[in-house]
Amino acid sequence: METRLGTCGWSFRDWKGTFYPPGTRDELAYYASQFDAVEIDSTYYRIPSAKSVDAWRERTPPSFLFCPKLPGEITHEKMLEGADEQVAAFTDVISRLGNKLGPTLVQLHPSFARDELPTLEAFLSCLPSAFRYAVEFRHRSWADQPDALQLLRSLNMGLAMAHHPWYARIREATAAFAYLRLLGRRNVFPDFGRVHRPQDDALKEWAGLLRSLPSQVTRAFVFVNNQFEGHSPATVGRLRRLLGT
Numbered sequence: 001m002e003t004r005l006g007t008c009g010w011s012f013r014d015w016k017g018t019f020y021p022p023g024t025r026d027e028l029a030y031y032a033s034q035f036d037a038v039e040i041d042s043t044y045y046r047i048p049s050a051k052s053v054d055a056w057r058e059r060t061p062p063s064f065l066f067c068p069k070l071p072g073e074i075t076h077e078k079m080l081e082g083a084d085e086q087v088a089a090f091t092d093v094i095s096r097l098g099n100k101l102g103p104t105l106v107q108l109h110p111s112f113a114r115d116e117l118p119t120l121e122a123f124l125s126c127l128p129s130a131f132r133y134a135v136e137f138r139h140r141s142w143a144d145q146p147d148a149l150q151l152l153r154s155l156n157m158g159l160a161m162a163h164h165p166w167y168a169r170i171r172e173a174t175a176a177f178a179y180l181r182l183l184g185r186r187n188v189f190p191d192f193g194r195v196h197r198p199q200d201d202a203l204k205e206w207a208g209l210l211r212s213l214p215s216q217v218t219r220a221f222v223f224v225n226n227q228f229e230g231h232s233p234a235t236v237g238r239l240r241r242l243l244g245t
Contacts, residue, residue: 001218003210003245004037004065004102007232008181008225014192019233032060035236037067037102039181039223044069044107047089053096065102067134067179067221068094076109079116080123091128102221103132103158103179110166114141114148121151134179134221136160136167143168163202163228173213178220180206182235184227196230203235207242 010031016024024030031038040056042048056066071090074083094101106124120135127133135157142148152159152174159174164183182202189196210220222239224232 001210001213001220003220003222003243005222005236005240005243005245006035006037006039006224007031007236008039008223009041010038012192012226014231015233018193018231026059028056029059032064034233036063037065037221037223039105040066040068043090043094044072047071047086047093050093050096053093057097057100060100062100064100065221066097066100067102067105067223069105069107072107075107079109079112080119083123084126087127091131095130101131103134103177105160105179106133106135107160108136108138110138113139114145117145117148117151120148124151124155124157132158132175132177134158134160134177136162136181137170138162138167140166140168143170149174163206171209173217176216176218178210178213178217180210180220180222182206182222182224182228184225184229186227188227189230192226192231194231195234199229203239203242207239210243 010028020027020030071086074080074086074090078086094104124133124135135152137148149159149170149172156175158177158179159170159172160179160181161171162181162183165185210222213220224235224239226232229235
């Protein structure tokens, strides 16, 4: 199985001089020299311009992959309803990444519960089929909704497994790829320049899960947020050593 490891975003002030060497001018290019994938957090807040997407594509190596978040206007403001125009605008511009486009993350609102399964099915079924998707269930009620996993399997969409104390704990592979996000609570660490709270047991647990994925899973995407330990590039390095990659 191929494993792609990276972080949730690449532009953080506290990484200057810690992850990024002093004087680094092109942070994305440097990031892409260290990791082979990144989750784009900024697309949650706004649909990027064609110029920005073209620059991301041009500044990274041929094998590098971007995993964008579906805009929050779609998932959180409109709650997956009446968002056809926004979905079309997003997929049109993000398709400019070409073969550097990995799965798109559909991050559901924390209040979006299991009784909204019909809404979820209607939305996912209408997404452009040329793209790959990973769906993150945050409300804990989804942990007791097997029909949701069956829906993802039927659409060949991945489950975005999340490490977070408040979110649904679901550990399944529903597509030919796995998607894992190591998250944490906000406003815990004073800065993101170093690891403040190592989570060795959690990393070992997740490394074990990744190694035990079924053979039909040919690729795994793993993204680490700064809130997980304090400095996600260092966490990725530690996980990489555990996995022997």
